[in-house]
Amino acid sequence: MTATLTNARGSARAADASQVADPLTGGPATVEITVAYGFWIFLLSDIVMFSAVFAAYAVLSSRTAGGPSGQSLFDLRNVGIETLSLLFSSFTCGVAVLAAENRRMGTFYAGMALTFTLGAVFLGMEISEFARMIGAGAGPSRSAFLSAFFSLIGLHGAHITIGLLWLCFLVAQTLVKGPKPFVLRRLGCFSLFWHALDIVWVALLSLVYLMGAR
Amino acid sequence: MAKRLQLYTAGLAFALLLTGASFLVAQSQLLWGPGIPVGLAVLAIAQMGVHLVFFLQMSSGPDNANNSLALAFGVLIVTLVVGGTLWIMAHLDANMTPMRTLMEMSR
Numbered sequence: 001m002t003a004t005l006t007n008a009r010g011s012a013r014a015a016d017a018s019q020v021a022d023p024l025t026g027g028p029a030t031v032e033i034t035v036a037y038g039f040w041i042f043l044l045s046d047i048v049m050f051s052a053v054f055a056a057y058a059v060l061s062s063r064t065a066g067g068p069s070g071q072s073l074f075d076l077r078n079v080g081i082e083t084l085s086l087l088f089s090s091f092t093c094g095v096a097v098l099a100a101e102n103r104r105m106g107t108f109y110a111g112m113a114l115t116f117t118l119g120a121v122f123l124g125m126e127i128s129e130f131a132r133m134i135g136a137g138a139g140p141s142r143s144a145f146l147s148a149f150f151s152l153i154g155l156h157g158a159h160i161t162i163g164l165l166w167l168c169f170l171v172a173q174t175l176v177k178g179p180k181p182f183v184l185r186r187l188g189c190f191s192l193f194w195h196a197l198d199i200v201w202v203a204l205l206s207l208v209y210l211m212g213a214r
Numbered sequence: 215m216a217k218r219l220q221l222y223t224a225g226l227a228f229a230l231l232l233t234g235a236s237f238l239v240a241q242s243q244l245l246w247g248p249g250i251p252v253g254l255a256v257l258a259i260a261q262m263g264v265h266l267v268f269f270l271q272m273s274s275g276p277d278n279a280n281n282s283l284a285l286a287f288g289v290l291i292v293t294l295v296v297g298g299t300l301w302i303m304a305h306l307d308a309n310m311t312p313m314r315t316l317m318e319m320s321r
Binding site for chain 1: 215218219222225229230233236237239240241251254257258261262265266269270277280281284285287288291292295296298299300303
């Protein structure tokens with residue numbers, strides 16, 4: 001399984017000797033399923049953390065203290081490019097992990113390289129947007145709105161940064177160890193993480209940028 | 215593999231469509247002005263659903279029951295945190311002495 005939450009029984013893996021399926025209950029679940037479940041719980045708790053910062057932003061978004069508002073700060077063309085990079089990187093990541101499960105290592109490395117590049121494009125654009133805003137006197141200390149904005153978007157950006165580092169680590173591990181079951185499980189967790197970040201970005205795009213720029 | 219690749223490709227197409235629709239709704243007069251935030255929220259929730267089904271590939275299969283339950287719990291908490299915060303803060307704001315009155319009182 002690894003790439004996704006479901007569809008765990010199809011892919012090649014070494015059966016763990018301690019896990020013999022009970023014919024009555026169908027359990028215990030395979031390690032692929034339990035690992036994905038545990039990681040999914042982590043992701044949901046991460047999303048709960050995002051929701052708290054998100055709520056703070058929603059409350060503070062109109063408190064500009066006489067400073068610039070989203071309408072004058074947000075550049076929707078840049079945001080559109082960021083959105084597309086993240087969406088395509090989510091797609092290439094899913095395809096790459098799927099390729100690794102099917103031992104198509106060339107496709108895997110190409111997909112991961114694309115995922116990294118698109119993620120780096122996103123991060124670079126976000127950093128240059130931050131730099132431009134701070135340079136124009138609209139840094140996080142300017143108003144409650146901007147404090148909340150930098151916290152929320154910066155939190156997402158920090159997740160993307162960690163994700164890119166994790167991606168490099170996993171590609172190196174795959175190069176050294178090959179597509180062993182435990183490597184595939186880690187790749188699957190990374191894929192879940194990357195897709196979840198894209199889901200968070202959908203919320204940020206709609207409620208911060210598209211509504212804020214109006 | 216072919217089936218899951220198909221899911222990813224379909225998901226990408228749906229997500230692109232919904233993202234395009236969000237940008238269109240936000241920047242045009244297609245929707246009645248006050249309805250635009252509602253339209254954007256609906257499109258965003260639809261796109262999150264697309265990501266869950268096509269990218270995370272959640273399903274209603276037996277292997278997935280725990281994942282769906284955990285998701286339902288997560289949605290409950292997120293709704294409570296965001297909705298509750300907005301509700302409480304709006305009421306606090308409405309019940310506060312206006313800043314101007316406060317400034318005059320402190321003179």
